[in-house]
Amino acid sequence: MSHSENTPRNFIRTIIDHDIRSGKNGKRVATRFPPEPNGYLHIGHAKSICLNFGIAEDYSGSCNLRFDDTNPARESQEFIDAIRQDIEWLGFTWNGLCQASNYFEQLYGYAEELIEKGLAYVDSQSAEDIRTHRGTLTETGKDSPDRDRAIDENLEVFRGMRAGEYADGEWVLRAKIDMQSPNINMRDPILYRIRRLFHHNTGDAWCIYPMYDFTHCISDAIESITHSLCTLEFEDHRPLYDWVLDHISIDCHPQQIEFSRLEMLYTVTSKRKLSQLVVHDHVDGWDDPRMPTVSGMRRRGFTAASIRDFCARAGVAKSQNRMQMSELENSVRWDLENKAPRVMAVLDPIKVVITNWPEDRCDEMECPNHPKIPELGTRIVPFTRELYIDREDFMEDPPSKYFRLKPGGTVRLKYGYIIDYQDVVRDENGMVVEIHCSYDPATRSGQDNSGRKVKGVIQWVSATHGITAPVRMYDRLFTRPLPADGKEGREFTDYLNPESLILKPNAVMESSLASANPEDRFQFERLGYFVADRHDSKAGAPVFNRIVSLRDSWGKLEQQHGA
RNA sequence: UGGGAUGUCGCCAAGCUGGUUAAGGCACCGGGUUUUGAUCCCGGCAUUCGCAGGUUCGAGUCCUGCCAUCCCAGCCA
Numbered sequence: 001m002s003h004s005e006n007t008p009r010n011f012i013r014t015i016i017d018h019d020i021r022s023g024k025n026g027k028r029v030a031t032r033f034p035p036e037p038n039g040y041l042h043i044g045h046a047k048s049i050c051l052n053f054g055i056a057e058d059y060s061g062s063c064n065l066r067f068d069d070t071n072p073a074r075e076s077q078e079f080i081d082a083i084r085q086d087i088e089w090l091g092f093t094w095n096g097l098c099q100a101s102n103y104f105e106q107l108y109g110y111a112e113e114l115i116e117k118g119l120a121y122v123d124s125q126s127a128e129d130i131r132t133h134r135g136t137l138t139e140t141g142k143d144s145p146d147r148d149r150a151i152d153e154n155l156e157v158f159r160g161m162r163a164g165e166y167a168d169g170e171w172v173l174r175a176k177i178d179m180q181s182p183n184i185n186m187r188d189p190i191l192y193r194i195r196r197l198f199h200h201n202t203g204d205a206w207c208i209y210p211m212y213d214f215t216h217c218i219s220d221a222i223e224s225i226t227h228s229l230c231t232l233e234f235e236d237h238r239p240l241y242d243w244v245l246d247h248i249s250i251d252c253h254p255q256q257i258e259f260s261r262l263e264m265l266y267t268v269t270s271k272r273k274l275s276q277l278v279v280h281d282h283v284d285g286w287d288d289p290r291m292p293t294v295s296g297m298r299r300r301g302f303t304a305a306s307i308r309d310f311c312a313r314a315g316v317a318k319s320q321n322r323m324q325m326s327e328l329e330n331s332v333r334w335d336l337e338n339k340a341p342r343v344m345a346v347l348d349p350i351k352v353v354i355t356n357w358p359e360d361r362c363d364e365m366e367c368p369n370h371p372k373i374p375e376l377g378t379r380i381v382p383f384t385r386e387l388y389i390d391r392e393d394f395m396e397d398p399p400s401k402y403f404r405l406k407p408g409g410t411v412r413l414k415y416g417y418i419i420d421y422q423d424v425v426r427d428e429n430g431m432v433v434e435i436h437c438s439y440d441p442a443t444r445s446g447q448d449n450s451g452r453k454v455k456g457v458i459q460w461v462s463a464t465h466g467i468t469a470p471v472r473m474y475d476r477l478f479t480r481p482l483p484a485d486g487k488e489g490r491e492f493t494d495y496l497n498p499e500s501l502i503l504k505p506n507a508v509m510e511s512s513l514a515s516a517n518p519e520d521r522f523q524f525e526r527l528g529y530f531v532a533d534r535h536d537s538k539a540g541a542p543v544f545n546r547i548v549s550l551r552d553s554w555g556k557l558e559q560q561h562g563a
Numbered sequence: 564u565g566g567g568a569u570g571u572c573g574c575c576a577a578g579c580u581g582g583u584u585a586a587g588g589c590a591c592c593g594g595g596u597u598u599u600g601a602u603c604c605c606g607g608c609a610u611u612c613g614c615a616g617g618u619u620c621g622a623g624u625c626c627u628g629c630c631a632u633c634c635c636a637g638c639c640a
Contacts, residue, residue, distance in 0.1 A: 071640075073639085136565085138565045138636095141636090182565050184635060211637095211640090216640085232568070233633095317575085317576070319568095319633095320569065322574075324573090403600075523599085525601085550601045552600075552601085556600095557600085
């Protein structure tokens, strides 16, 4: 697959173009996507995936998937498996499947090299002491008392650390750089810590684990990465990235380039917060259809193509940004408009009785599966005396310009007949439970010679042939555009949208939908795009998720005029 | 009284080394088509590039000074 046709220019591609022109890296392009397996991928990761894999594709280069698994305290195989699945589902193929933990032996060797060069030392200070010696944002740090230990002593202790001779936290290995540096990352950063933890890949082979700053740059170099793309918060780490590679014997020095992370309004994208939503049961799991995770969006019904399209539209730059939900919604509408077969469903049914239609008559209406793509074929939908229409499509006291069914009104049942309002039946509370109409035999869809024109066209389902299936109507997870801005001293969970999930238990739809397979997507005419839930749908008993509504200029009008 | 970054239309975002009327997408506003108030089509939508000065024949693009926002003080990544 190629993304070049809809991939806009960005500053990273400009840099790569220059590098290729100047012959840098032998005109080779190699990227990598380096997630830590401590959570599920979200829309922000999707952007990074599209960037890294997209560049590899467009420049005939390569892109590795590399798990940055240097902290066994929070990583697990479950996350590794989920991340692999998500990337494959998004439609990308990695060249190498790598793990930083596979480089532990080499990493250890480079650490000894730094010690031998007098550029790293073991420190016995407590975590607390190291913190206070580090200084603050405005005050420089102070050297550790252990800073000038002899090289062979450093080596001996470091080997002892590896051999398990010391307790967790007793020693750390630090780079000897500059405690006076205005960049805190350069104030003798920690390279290794002792952690007696089982690692999902290396098991109990190691009791010392390397830190990110030491691991990441070397992993990139080992894999001969040319362009190491990461988000803006690592900008301050670039001097350290370069320092490590400049001081060890490795003949590759990738270029780190930072871009801004993708943020969205009305949701959160931080693993910590997403994890909190899951752990505290605010949602149904990492793949809850309201989650901005890749697996959540997949379950909601978003297509991989629509997510890729969205990321392309978002672009790549360095300014802080918050994308609007409408942009994401638009991407999936754009994709599904030309793919999803149309079908009729009624979410909140109200019965319509066609009084001049014989009790046992059933007309077979031929309905196109798509208004513009005849190749998608047609289907037969039964038209009977008793039908359901949506409650919303009938109003007793409608505002002006309401052109659906109303007292004295006329409406076309799509692909059926034009019907005229006659009467209404109420229950003991005065609630309308049935609408009586007459149909006009001369207006059968496709054979209409009546000359009648009606403005309103609504969908319907035969009361005797339709099936019932639960439909979940999803909406944004939060009520505020910036739920986590900390304003008003509130937690982001205080702004969860109580209406982010509304169940329509009585939805009625064409019987053909009974055989919908998990992940089959449809447009329910006039309502939106829906998907058969990939987990909850059973054979013959589908459960539908609303992916996104159709654009609704009537609803907009209604809101504006407070109708 | 530290360091690093960013500020171009409501939201994204092009704009290479300064040179005709400041791309494009989303949103929005008109109009047309339409048996989805959908889609589609057509038109509109920044005298101005955070602000103030300066250099220049000419600056969003160069210089100076302000202002605003974001990131950094994990033995996390």
